[in-house]
Amino acid sequence: MDISHEANVPQSGLEDRGRMDAVKEKLGQVGRKLKRIEVRESIVAHPFAAIGIGAAVGAAIGLIRPMPRHGRVTNVVMAAISAIGIKLIREAAMQHLGGMAKDWLQQNRRGEPGEQY
Numbered sequence: 001m002d003i004s005h006e007a008n009v010p011q012s013g014l015e016d017r018g019r020m021d022a023v024k025e026k027l028g029q030v031g032r033k034l035k036r037i038e039v040r041e042s043i044v045a046h047p048f049a050a051i052g053i054g055a056a057v058g059a060a061i062g063l064i065r066p067m068p069r070h071g072r073v074t075n076v077v078m079a080a081i082s083a084i085g086i087k088l089i090r091e092a093a094m095q096h097l098g099g100m101a102k103d104w105l106q107q108n109r110r111g112e113p114g115e116q117y
Helices: 011-036 039-045 047-064 072-107
Strands: none
Touching: 039 047
């Protein structure tokens, strides 16, 4: 009497495994499509949409995931890291904006002698 291992597995488990395989396959297809998309070009072409999508995803993740309780030291460290991160982002944005303004002024300069920007 040969009893196979599969005989002990309930049929509903096989159906669940089949569904999981189908979901994994679908996620793999989505991942392959996302790899083909040029993210940087999309962000440059539509910066406000990219910011909105990023904010929406961040808000959704923040609302879905329950926040763990942290101690005082952890809260202080996280606040310091956040402040440093925000400062670095602000400085990078201002530097980029300054470069764009400088380029714009150089392109639109009237060429009058003695006029400096």
